[in-house]
Amino acid sequence: MRAKIIIIGAGIGGLAAALALQRRGFKVAVYERTAEIREIGAGLMIWANARRALRDLGVDSALEAASSCVNVMRQCNYATGEVISARTNEQIIEKYGFATLQVHRGDLNRVLVEAVRANDPEALHPGHEFVSLKQDSSGAAVSFANGASDHGDAVIGADGNASAVRSFLFPGEATRFNGQVAFRALIPDELVPSSVREHEQAMHAGPKRYLLHYPLRGGRIMNLIGCGQAAAWEEEGWAIPATNEEFAEAYADFAPDLVELIHNIPPGALFKWGLRDRDPLKSWVLGRVAMLGDAAHPMTPFLGQGACIAIEDALLLGRAFAASASVTEALRRYEDARKERGTNVQLWSREEGLALQDPTLPRRSAVDRGLLDYNPASVSV
Numbered sequence: 270m271r272a273k274i275i276i277i278g279a280g281i282g283g284l285a286a287a288l289a290l291q292r293r294g295f296k297v298a299v300y301e302r303t304a305e306i307r308e309i310g311a312g313l314m315i316w317a318n319a320r321r322a323l324r325d326l327g328v329d330s331a332l333e334a335a336s337s338c339v340n341v342m343r344q345c346n347y348a349t350g351e352v353i354s355a356r357t358n359e360q361i362i363e364k365y366g367f368a369t370l371q372v373h374r375g376d377l378n379r380v381l382v383e384a385v386r387a388n389d390p391e392a393l394h395p396g397h398e399f400v401s402l403k404q405d406s407s408g409a410a411v412s413f414a415n416g417a418s419d420h421g422d423a424v425i426g427a428d429g430n431a432s433a434v435r436s437f438l439f440p441g442e443a444t445r446f447n448g449q450v451a452f453r454a455l456i457p458d459e460l461v462p463s464s465v466r467e468h469e470q471a472m473h474a475g476p477k478r479y480l481l482h483y484p485l486r487g488g489r490i491m492n493l494i495g496c497g498q499a500a501a502w503e504e505e506g507w508a509i510p511a512t513n514e515e516f517a518e519a520y521a522d523f524a525p526d527l528v529e530l531i532h533n534i535p536p537g538a539l540f541k542w543g544l545r546d547r548d549p550l551k552s553w554v555l556g557r558v559a560m561l562g563d564a565a566h567p568m569t570p571f572l573g574q575g576a577c578i579a580i581e582d583a584l585l586l587g588r589a590f591a592a593s594a595s596v597t598e599a600l601r602r603y604e605d606a607r608k609e610r611g612t613n614v615q616l617w618s619r620e621e622g623l624a625l626q627d628p629t630l631p632r633r634s635a636v637d638r639g640l641l642d643y644n645p646a647s648v649s650v
């Protein structure tokens with residue numbers, strides 16, 4: 270089959286989908302609403318399940334070269350910093366064949382953008398905000414806020430958890446605040462207390478809040494995330510500035526070196542946002558349009574798998590098109606291959622979010638739940 274596929278959103282999912290389709294010979298046009306295709310300054314953990322897909326896409330080695338790869342991932346007592354349990358990357362490599370990578374989002378974005386542009390310098394279109402689409406038996410047409418439009422054989426909505434494509438196709442259901450507010454910061458190594466640096470990656474789960482830190486870019490910066498329950502949240506967006514004082518006050522009972530780390534966050538490097546959630550979709554496909562990544566299965570961050578699952582989706586989308594004689598067949602194969610896994614991880618992330626903040630509930634990480642066993646390059650499509 271020959272087809273032109275329009276992708277809305279140049280986040281991790283949209284860019285990986287573009288690459289997966291290009292590598293199987295399809296023409297893609299990716300439309301992104303922001304004026305520049307870039308990622309926010311924050312970290313991501315990329316696990317074996319996604320690395321198998323990235324290897325198939327030809328970018329795993331480039332990403333590994335740009336990543337940190339900590340020796341030990343620790344769970345610590347939130348108040349004393351005492352190590353409760355530890356898992357080494359060696360154990361992960363032995364079991365899954367790939368280390369877990371700690372990646373700056375900007376580096377993953379760069380690796381994907383370069384690979385997509387190397388295949389087709391004209392594939393990416395920043396500054397195009399999707400507003401509407403029409404479809405019939407001959408194809409699908411999309412329109413943008415800047416007055417531009419395009420026409421293709423299929424449209425992929427990869428426009429994140431507040432997806433406009435999803436709202437257009439399945440109206441009447443918005444994202445909702447899930448009762449938790451997150452803080453994020455990147456802190457230069459010289460401002461990180463030595464006891465925190467020695468712990469490399471550590472999760473400190475306390476009552477109704479947790480702090481997670483891990484190094485990026487070979488240890489030159491520390492990524493810090495705090496997440497906790499909050500009564501209300503009004504603002505939208507990932508980049509709402511926060512103050513060191515409000516962050517430190519919310520985590521005042523955590524170990525003193527963690528509170529010191531919070532106070533050391535440089536001016537302008539601390540942001541907060543309210544986590545949003547949506548219920549699973551009954552279907553990811555309507556006619557010639559399919560959802561992918563957070564647009565299909567908006568995910569809370571508690572299993573650290575949202576981007577990994579979007580990358581899995583992307584590879585299976587490419588494989589589904591390559592295996593099909595028509596767009597309808599390709600989207601059906603894609604949905605059949607992915608919906609159960611995406612929905613399960615979406616719901617398990619919610620479950621883990623509750624357990625992380627309530628010591629009476631059992632905790633089961635992505636490793637415990639067997640998520641790293643999945644191989645998107647070989648599951649049937």
Ligand SMILES: Cc1cc2nc3c(=O)[nH]c(=O)nc-3n(C[C@H](O)[C@H](O)[C@H](O)COP(=O)(O)OP(=O)(O)OC[C@H]3O[C@@H](n4cnc5c(N)ncnc54)[C@H](O)[C@@H]3O)c2cc1C
Pocket residue numbers: 277278279280281282283300301302303312313314315397398399400427428429430432433434451494561562563564568569570573574575576577578579
């Ligand atoms: C605190 C936190 C920590 C996390 N840690 C991890 C982790 O360690 N590992 C992991 O795998 N996942 C993690 N995640 C999850 C991960 O960040 C997301 O699941 C992932 O970014 C989803 O990618 P996406 O491409 O589907 O959506 P997005 O990254 O949201 O990208 C959507 C893109 O679409 C664009 N867009 C939106 N609307 C329009 C429109 N109307 N027209 C055109 N373009 C549009 C946006 O500008 C954006 O570029 C974490 C999430 C959070 C909040």
